[in-house]
Amino acid sequence: MRQVPEAQLATLRQNLLEDSQVSLNYLFLTVTACLIATGGLLLGSPAVIIGAMIVAPLMLPMRGLALGALEGDLRLFRRSIISVAIGALTAIALSWTLGRITGVPETEFSTEILARTQPTLIDLGIAVTAGAVGGFAKIRPQLSDALAGTAISVALMPPLCVVGLGLSTLSLNIAQGAFLLYLTNLLGITLACMLVFVWGGYYVEGSRMTRALSSTMILTGLLFIPLAASFWQLLRQVQLQSTLKDILLRRTITVGQQVELTNTKIDWQQTPPMVYLDVRVRPHDPLTPVQVAEVQKLVNLAMRRPFVLIFRAEEIQEIRAQDENAPTPEIVQPAPQATPAPSPSLPEVEKTSKPSPTPASPSPQATP
16 A cells, blocks of 8 residues: 655644644634534524534544554544543533533423434444545645535534533433444544545554554444444334324324324333324314224234334314304494485484384373
């Protein structure tokens, strides 16, 4: 394999040493990115989170970590790993503090938080691809503009903030899932950068290179099992949601007309798995246990495994300004009646028409 000249390798090493230094700029960008990301996660705002990804400098020392491992450069490797650790711990501590201050419970976590608690093989693929772009941009200075897009794709800061928020509410499942996503991104970026540096000829000895690549691949392979399990679970969940929609809308006409499916949550930890269906129903047409049992039977047949369906119904109450079926109320007004043209000789009171004139009483007769 080809190798670059020693002077070119020394230049790259010096640049990565500067990128991996724990400087004021690094700490300032880490703190501000964490504040932005935590706020965006609590608000559920993707735009704010993307802004934090651009600001976060966490990807810079990871390339130094890759080259230090390839060369066996303890100085570069130590400085890079310290920078990565300080950045991660700072983000976790700061997001934990913000979580305790705001007091947002786990039940109120936004979808942006929950989306970062179940990493899959797809996330590993994204991390490897983004790491390859970051490493290639370092050895090709004219591609430095691609770093912003790379920082957005790997999303290193938001998972660390989710870890802190999960710890602030003692939600260990959320914290563990988010930390697994961070490790996936960390190892994926490091491995990809190492492969790009080797391809570009930025290494010293073949034995050191082989040892470093083997160690990194073994660590990444350890994550393959939980990531593959999450990926398989994701596929099953998508299939189950598609089956539920098909059953509710097409195969059970009565139930499909009664309910409106708003959300689906699956608890895979139970045996059999519990499927929670958030639906909206009309008060005059509620669901019955018999209907739920029928839908559950169809789902089990379609998925070829048992599930327990739990419908969480929310009544829909229609309130209108006026009922369409009720007769429209009319304002009662006296109907206009045709009256003869007034005569000048008649008194003024005679001009007003009366709906039912009172008959005149007989006049008394004169007594003889």
